[in-house]
């Protein structure tokens with residue numbers, strides 16, 4: 443598939459997607475959104491693809507929604523438009539995906555990274571929600587996901603001051619899973635994605651659903667969902683294969699059934 447704003451490669455069962463608008467520090471415009479919807483739909487419907495990595499350039503994951511495009515938008519276009527429905531289709535992806543962040547992840551760029559299941563960042567990563575400097579506020583989930591990721595104090599300070607959070611602070615605060623040297627970021631993200639892709643696909647989907655539910659619901663409801671998903675996995679052939687492989691001291695071969 444050829445895209446106007448993305449570079450897409452497959453590495454065995456892993457799809458690597460690179461945001462490719464270097465002239466605008468990967469600012470997210472309508473063309474990027476359309477391309478992301480297409481690539482995520484292809485990923486989600488291809489059983490041969492079991493994990494995805496989304497990354498940008500060394501200098502920027504994404505420096506936000508495209509201000510030049512946004513400045514032309516009317517209330518009607520924003521409120522009645524499909525921009526947000528588009529991003530909802532990305533967050534609805536049931537299969538695992540990782541954001542690999544170097545450089546700027548600001549505004550919509552930080553929000554897009556937080557839509558991933560987890561972020562692996564390089565030491566150059568800089569996160570922020572500077573929308574208030576434009577007399578607006580986060581509009582792609584930042585005010586909700588950031589609080590859940592790092593707590594109210596830091597989230598509120600970042601959203602009200604627009605300050606950036608460097609990679610070390612982001613790791614300490616729990617916004618990112620791990621930090622790796624910039625030169626190794628994509629390779630490390632691909633290696634992590636390959637490890638996830640080697641797991642039983644149904645178990646990966648169920649695990650993602652349960653962990654995401656912890657973000658959204660009460661402990662009791664989450665445990666009830668976890669229990670149902672855990673029991674359901676015992677109906678899969680992969681569960682039999684996974685446990686037999688352990689007993690027989692060999693690697694499991696999972697078919698997604």
Ligand SMILES: CCCCCCCCCCCCC[C@H](O)CC(=O)SCCNC(=O)CCNC(=O)[C@H](O)C(C)(C)COP(=O)(O)OP(=O)(O)OC[C@H]1O[C@@H](n2cnc3c(N)ncnc32)[C@H](O)[C@@H]1OP(=O)(O)O
Nearest residue numbers: 466469470471472505506507508509525549550580581582
């Ligand atoms: C979401 C897409 C769907 C459709 C869009 C239409 C509306 C839908 C909106 C959905 C809701 C969005 C909600 C989101 O929360 C809102 C935002 O994200 S607002 C934007 C937040 N980001 C910022 O405010 C950061 C802006 N950039 C900067 O502060 C600086 O560029 C920098 C990152 C600190 C880097 O500084 P420098 O190293 O000095 O580099 P330059 O500033 O010279 O930038 C180089 C080049 O890139 C252009 N550019 C950078 N950021 C953006 C941007 N966000 N939008 C557009 N263009 C950007 C910059 O203009 C330069 O280009 P040049 O002027 O040289 O042509």
